[in-house]
Amino acid sequence: MDQANILIIGGGVIGCAIARAVSQRWQDVFLVERFPKLGMATSTRNSGVNHAGLYYPKNSLKAKLCVEGNRMTYEFCAKHNVSFRHTGKLVVATNAHEEVELAALKKRAEDNGVDGLRLIGPAEIRAIEPHVRGTAALHVPSTGIVSAEELVHAYARLATSQGASIVTHAQVVSLEPAGGMIRVGLRIGDEEDSQDETIEARCVINSAGLYADEVAGLLGNHSWKIYPVRGEYCEIRGPRSTLINNLVYPLPHTDGLSLGVHFTKTLWGSVLVGPTASYVEGKDNYEKNRLPIAEFAHSAKTLLPEIEESDLQLGYSGLRPKLVPPSGSGIADFVITRDPAVPHAIHLVGMESPGLTAAPAIAEHVSKMVAEILG
Ligand SMILES: Cc1cc2nc3c(=O)[nH]c(=O)nc-3n(C[C@H](O)[C@H](O)[C@H](O)COP(=O)(O)OP(=O)(O)OC[C@H]3O[C@@H](n4cnc5c(N)ncnc54)[C@H](O)[C@@H]3O)c2cc1C
Numbered sequence: 001m002d003q004a005n006i007l008i009i010g011g012g013v014i015g016c017a018i019a020r021a022v023s024q025r026w027q028d029v030f031l032v033e034r035f036p037k038l039g040m041a042t043s044t045r046n047s048g049v050n051h052a053g054l055y056y057p058k059n060s061l062k063a064k065l066c067v068e069g070n071r072m073t074y075e076f077c078a079k080h081n082v083s084f085r086h087t088g089k090l091v092v093a094t095n096a097h098e099e100v101e102l103a104a105l106k107k108r109a110e111d112n113g114v115d116g117l118r119l120i121g122p123a124e125i126r127a128i129e130p131h132v133r134g135t136a137a138l139h140v141p142s143t144g145i146v147s148a149e150e151l152v153h154a155y156a157r158l159a160t161s162q163g164a165s166i167v168t169h170a171q172v173v174s175l176e177p178a179g180g181m182i183r184v185g186l187r188i189g190d191e192e193d194s195q196d197e198t199i200e201a202r203c204v205i206n207s208a209g210l211y212a213d214e215v216a217g218l219l220g221n222h223s224w225k226i227y228p229v230r231g232e233y234c235e236i237r238g239p240r241s242t243l244i245n246n247l248v249y250p251l252p253h254t255d256g257l258s259l260g261v262h263f264t265k266t267l268w269g270s271v272l273v274g275p276t277a278s279y280v281e282g283k284d285n286y287e288k289n290r291l292p293i294a295e296f297a298h299s300a301k302t303l304l305p306e307i308e309e310s311d312l313q314l315g316y317s318g319l320r321p322k323l324v325p326p327s328g329s330g331i332a333d334f335v336i337t338r339d340p341a342v343p344h345a346i347h348l349v350g351m352e353s354p355g356l357t358a359a360p361a362i363a364e365h366v367s368k369m370v371a372e373i374l375g
Contacts, residue, residue, distance in 0.1 A: 005026045010031075050356075090120075090128060
């Protein structure tokens with residue numbers, strides 16, 4: 001039976017960033033991913049925005065790790081040849097009531113340590129985004145975009161170069177405490193042709209994204225339930241993509257479900273419109289009952305009156321691992337905690353946005369927890 005110091009469950013951006021961080025310090029690090037390739041779940045089905053840290057309650061993990069992660073992500077991308085653009089973004093108000101909310105958002109963001117924020121008027125909005133209509137906007141210089149796919153693979157490549165073993169097509173199917181170790185049951189390969197293997201690990205890190213609640217359940221911990229909330233995109237391609245230069249957001253939804261349908265100029269020159277937010281049944285339900293394009297056009301017209309339904313094509317979708325049930329409201333914080341009954345297991349649950357941005361800061365945070373376990 002193989003033995004590991006650290007076994008990481010899940011090869012999304014967070015698992016890969018953790019593998020890179022912990023393999024700098026410890027040997028015998030394994031990362032296992034159930035899909036044949038890394039980053040195929042939420043980590044490459046998002047907006048690819050390197051968020052500034054505007055929206056999250058003061059002193060929350062989301063606020064702290066996003067602000068730190070934003071800086072770390074830019075540094076990492078520049079150093080390791082990951083494509084990115086440091087664009088800045090506008091959060092746009094369209095009436096007096098929203099202008100009050102905008103001022104409150106600025107205050108919250110400053111409390112979180114976000115620098116360089118400025119309230120601007122219609123003339124400056126037009127100078128930055130000539131086609132966007134608004135009465136005022138918050139200019140956020142630290143926001144930008146990154147290639148999520150390249151980021152996942154760069155973290156994984158560095159982890160491997162530091163000696164970590166990354167095994168894809170390997171699903172964790174059981175977890176069993178055994179003395180000071182955790183016995184990890186793996187199903188390797190696909191359904192028709194699989195074999196079972198076991199690894200014993202001194203520390204297990206559960207970064208299984210949408211399935212982190214079920215993986216915690218394998219250890220008998222049923223503290224969490226993840227509700228998938230689908231975010232759908234449309235895309236503007238070709239000449240009409242010049243309607244947007246950088247990133248343009250409305251005020252966030254007050255229900256805490258999403259940041260509202262926004263515009264993201266991608267690294268490949270198109271504009272993403274979305275994501276929407278709706279609870280769905282099923283953790284792989286990306287396509288069933290997709291929203292009609294007309295609904296995107298309708299929402300998008302508030303900030304971008306020139307947009308027409310014919311400018312839009314249906315794009316991809318992603319699933320947010322929400323901890324707040326459909327009947328609830330508000331923002332749940334990231335959960336990053338040692339298991340109370342099996343303290344050499346660390347669970348990361350509810351790792352929704354800004355998880356892509358925060359990944360390197362999350363990895364440092366988890367690395368400190370691992371040091372408490374392994375010494
Ligand atoms: C629509 C949308 C837009 C977003 N936009 C942004 C944004 O612009 N900026 C930002 O910072 N964040 C954004 N996010 C959030 C960000 O994408 C996530 O926080 C981040 O990708 C989470 O990474 P992860 O590694 O935890 O999850 P995942 O990418 O889901 O990775 C978890 C992995 O675990 C694997 N796994 C699950 N169970 C097992 C098992 N039993 N055994 C082995 N492997 C297993 C899965 O296959 C998966 O690959 C967005 C999210 C969505 C849905």
